[in-house]
Structure formats: C-alpha cells, structure tokens
Amino acid sequence: MTTGDPREDKPILDEPPPLLGTWPKVYWFVLAYLAVVIFLFWLFTSHYAP
C-alpha cells in the first residue's frame, strides 16, 4: 500500500512497567489479585447463603 504509512518507520517501543519493575512481576500481581477477589466473593457467598 503506498500510504506514506508512519508505522513503517516508527520503532516498536517496549518499555518497562511503571510499577514493580518487570512485566512478569506485574502479571503475577494480577493473578494474585484475581485469587484474592475470588476468595473474597466466596466468603461473601458463604456468609449470605440461605
């Protein structure tokens, strides 16, 4: 495509995350967060179960 497309020349940036230093640490944080959220929902369900 003769588009003068700027993405052809633009370098692909892969910077580190703003928190926790590396991306794998961010991923583990998100997974731990999910586990905590599910556990809290389970406590919530158990507490209010009829």
Place this chain on the structure above:
Amino acid sequence: MTTLDWVVLFGWLIFLVSYGLWRGRDSSSVNQFLLAGKTMPWYAMGLSIMATQASAITFISTTGQAYVDGMRFVQFYFGLPLAMVILSATAVPIFHRAKVYTAYEYLEQRFDAKTRSLVTLVFLIQRGLGAGIALAAPAIVLSVILGWSFHVTTIVMGGLVIFYTTTGGIKAVTWADVQQMVVIMAALLMAFFIAIWKLPSDVSFFDAMKLAGAAGRLNAVDTQFDWTNRYNLWSGLIGSGFLMLAYFGTDQSQVQRYLTGRSIGQSRLGLLFNAVAKVPVQFFILFIGAMVFVFFLFVQPPLLFHPLDMERVRTAPEYTQIEARYNQAFEQRQAAARRVIQGGAIDEFRAAQKDVDAARAEAQRLAGENDTNYIFLSFVTHYLPRGIVGLIIGVIFTAAMSASSGEINSLATVTMVDVYKRHFHREGTDRHFLLVSRVATVFWGCYAIAFANFAPGFGALIEAVNQVGSLFYGSMLGVFVLAFFVKRVGGTGAFWGVLLGQAAIFAVARFTPIAYLWYNVVGCLVVVAAGLAISAGQRRGTLYT
C-alpha cells in the same frame, strides 16, 4: 419521561457524538482512521475496551439477571484477568512487532493466504451477526421505554453510529468510549444509592444484604463442577478464560483497540487495567440488581415489567386469578421479609418468594416472553429523579452505540485490509484506501441496521451475544495458538484444523447438553490437535515419498 429527561437525553447524545467527532477530526489517513496513528494512551484504550464489551445489553440484562437469578453471572468474568495476562505476554508484542492492521494479516505472515482468508471469513460471519444483535438487543427494550417504533430506534442509533464512525474513525470511537465509561459509572453509582435510599426507613443496608442473601440473590461463587451449569467457578475460569482469550486475542474489534497503543507497554497496561477493573465492576452491576430486588420486596412491582406485555396479559381471562395470587404472595413475602430482619426463620420468606415467582412465571407464559431485560429500566423510569432518568436512558442508548461502533469499525477494517486490499486492489493511494474504509464503514452500519430490523426475539440478551461468539471463537483461538506456539504446524494443518474445529463446535452445540462456554475449549483443542496431526502426517508423507 419528563421534558427535562428528554433534554438531558438529547443533550447527552449530541455531546457524545460531537466530542467523538472533535477528537477524531484529524483522521485523514488510513493509519489515523484505522489505528489512530498508534498514539493512544493506556487509559483511553483500557476504558474503550471496557466500553465496547460493556454494551447496553450489560446494563439492561445483567441487572435483571441478578434480580431473577442472583449474582452467579459474575463468574463469567473470572477468566478475563487470566486471558489479559496471557495476551499481554504473547499477542500484544507479536501483533505490534508484526506491524499489522488486523490480527488476520499476521496469519498470512505465519501460515498462508488461505488460512488468513478462512479466518477472515469466520470473523466476518460471526462479528456481522454480533453487530446486528448489539444494535437490535437494546433497541427492542429502548423502543418500548421511549415509546418509539423499533425501526425508528435502530435507525436513529445506527445512523448516529455510522455518522461518527465514518467521519472520525477509531479515534472518534475510542474517545467517545472514554466519556461513555466515566458517565456510565457515575449513573450506576446514582442508581445504586437511590435503590438503597428508597428502602423503608426501618430497613438498613445490612438488612437489605440479609434479605438478598436469604432469597439466594448473593450467590456470587458456585464451586460445584457441572458441565451443564452455565455459570460456576470452573466454567468461569476455564470456559470463559478460553472465550476471553479468543475475544481479546483474535477478535479484530478488540485487537484493533490495543494496536492503537503508542507502545507495547501502553497496550499491555490497557489490557491489564481491564484485568483489574472488570470483575469488580461486573460484581457492582449485579449487586445493583440484587438491591433492586430488595427494593421491590417493599414496593410492589408490576406483575410483568414489560409494559406492553402487561397490557396484553391484562385482557386474558386468567389474569384476575393470577393477579390475586400475585398480590397475596407479595403481601406474604413482605411480612415474611420483615420477620427475617427481626431474626425470624427464612423458610416462610423463601416459600412466599416461590409463590411470587410462580405467579410471574404464569403471567410470562401468557405473555410469551420473559421480562428480565425490563426490570432495571422499570426501576429507573419509575423511581429515579427527573433528569437522572434521561441521563441513564441516554447512557444505555450510547452504550449500544459504543458497542456497535467498535464492531462496525473492525468489520470495515477487515473488509478493507483483508478482503479488498488483499484480493482486489493491492496497490493504491492512501486517499483511495481511506475512501474504501469509509465506504466499508457505511456498508457495515447499514447491514447492522438491516439485520437488527429482522432480528428475532432474544431471551436474556447478553447470553444470545455470547452464545453466537462461542460458536466461532474456539476455532479462531485454536489457529492463533498454533500460530504463536507451535512452529512445526504449517498453513495446511492450520486451515484444515479450523474447519474441523468449527465442525466439532457445531456438533457439540447440536447434539450435547454441554453449556456454551465449553464450546470455546472444545473448538480450540480440536484445532490444535487436528493441526498437529495433519502437519505430522504431511511430514511423514514427505519423508516416505
């Protein structure tokens, strides 16, 4: 709706469309129109991804689901953070480095043209159906609430979508989504506080929780494994995990969002923002539905929430008897609810709830459809202050437009890049391809309006959308798993793998009672297994011949 509500509704519509157009005013090249020049910050991508997924159907249907069935639907979103992490580590850097406009362009780089064309076709069929449903589903409900004809509602919504999507491209879509999500959250918070505030003075928030729990409406997590149960912890983590991987990893309506990021890191942050925010947001929306249920324990709701069905059922000979049973059951349930608050047993309350449900089921049988999608809007239009009603209806209106614009924009992108440019017109000026992108946007917008006008009645609308997706996503995910992780599988293995995976999904859907979320797992596994087997067979054939 009062005059103030209409002013707020139209003011919001005009503001949102104008804002989108203003932000998308410099979309004068293909790269700007389709990828926003790769300049988007993470928060705009993140909110836009959330807005596209959280369509009007979410607000209309999810709150109603919590009212009738409890909060177990939240488990559907448990797979989303898992999928976001996997995609941030794999698809995001791969697609960025491949410098593609669409996910399907990458399949030709990795496999061959026939695999790209096949998956493009699967996407166009699947997303084409989805675009029609995304417009039709909320239009059915809004037309009843606004008193407009269904055709006028779809044409107004679809016309506005075509206008700002064709003019401003993905920039207009994304920035309109950002405004949309902010106002949606504010409107939902208002609805929540008003539902609590309008409870009788002797019923506290904690009493409300106790009553919702006693009625089985706070059932957020079910750890029992069951293939036929749509929503439990396992179908949420595994079945929905596969669905989310497919949706965010292979569906151009989502891939295009994070391809607009100015760097790999910004795209990852946009996805991970959703990973963290989405589950609590859905929990909150369902919790509003549970609180609306408690509100209606003390304020008698209509027998049916669908106003037109209610009028129709009123003329049936059985109506008087059903209404008398319903009124009696409501009184008994209200009295039993007060006893539960004072520490009494819940058996009587649950028995009265069953009687209320039975009377409503009888009325719904006469009406010929369930009224789940009208519950929240009935609450909004009857019990929220003037002005706020207009704002919430407006937000639902534009949420429908947001989901639809994202889908139409992605359909147009795939049509231009993977069909027109790939097969019909490989060389041309930027101006030419920009024009084709705009024409494709108008075409898909008109198609969505036409499809919406012929759409059949759907039950719980969000499930209809997800079920259509689950019929196709498994095989699409399978081919990308092969592309990313299995280097020894070539184009022929991937191509036949997709066809076999699609056949397996249709067979499971047609001949087994397995719940739809599992179709994604089945499809993906069949594509991977078939791709591996065919490629191994090809290699053996090459060795021995």
